[in-house]
Amino acid sequence: MRRTAAALAATVVGLWLILTFKSTPTTPVAISGSTGTTAGPAGVTTVPAAGPPPPDGTPTTTPATTGTRTLTGDVVSNQYGDVQVAVVLNGTKIVDVKALQMPFDRARSQDISTQAAPLLHDEVIQAQSAQIQTIGGATYTSDSYAQSLQSALDKAHG
């Protein structure tokens, strides 16, 4: 159950990144189950986008069919862990942003999970998350996210 919850959490983060930063959202994005999400045996969760992230600081350009290219941002650390994003550009226009790494503090979350009124029902969130358009709170994550995104964009001009 915990493992499921961890995988779901990572999916929700991924969903947020898609919903909040996708340049052309249309209909609500369906949750893609555990696609692109791996929960390790001890519940360690990582959020790879499409394969392992390249070495830190290496500008990577992935040619694609429609003239898009993917640039990987720096790893930006905050108190909860590392944030790294990749940006997909078509010319100079951002068409997608992918989360390569997001923080997930297993030890701390397990401690919190044993508290009296901690996380709201995962089932409820699972049922409704396909309808979530935006995410509040968590400045620590969005700041790190912005920094990593900026570094990816800098590479586009560099």
Next chain:
Amino acid sequence: MANHHRVELVMGTAISIDVRDEVSGDALDEVVAWFHHVDETFSTYRPDSPVSRLGRGEIDLAACDPDVQWVLSRGDEVRRATGGAFDMFASGVLDPSGLVKGWSVEVASAMLAERGSANHCINAGGDIRLRGEPQPGQPWHAGICHPLVPGRLTVIVAGRDLAVATSGTAERGHHVIDPRSGRPASALASVTVVGPELTLTDCYATAALALGLDGPEWLEGLDDHDAYVIDAGGHAWWTEGFGRHCPTVATMARPALLQRR
């Protein structure tokens, strides 16, 4: 429904502008330019910004942009209305950031409304102004991150014309000071306030965080605003009216007031 979506890195954060109406591209450009203007005027990280110069006493308030005068005057009103819990001078130097972010988003939302957008969502680093609907017949839904468990949501707020602001001790590089002790407030991990517009809603979230364990009772006494609070130990509490904005707690029994543990 038409879609225009823009993400702009400005004011030290990422601002997402999600418009679900047909508006001209100029409307989004205007809003983006507005945020850059606010950044240049109010940033405390830019030594040459008018607010930095004002804080150092190099210029008089009378010489400042009318927006600066308005923000300082409004900040003073909010300080009095919150019994000093919201104070732009809490850290010892002028820092209007706690009011400027919410206010600038509120102004941006009004700009979009004037340009014919009745349906949009602006999210500035986790503080949100919602108008209208993302799709016909459906309210906007905002997931609120759990302050102690990165990557997980704690609650979902739904609304058609609503401001949602969260203030937390985890905010990077930004300690909220309890003006009564002069020390960082640490009893609450996060306070999410919902209200009719973002300027005051954001200030109330900051004020309640500063008040610590006295915050919840103070929040319960506010008109037109409701709140969801998580203390440093991960215990949740919410105001009586919060369920109106939150399908996830509407059917739950409300926990007792938070206590020192």
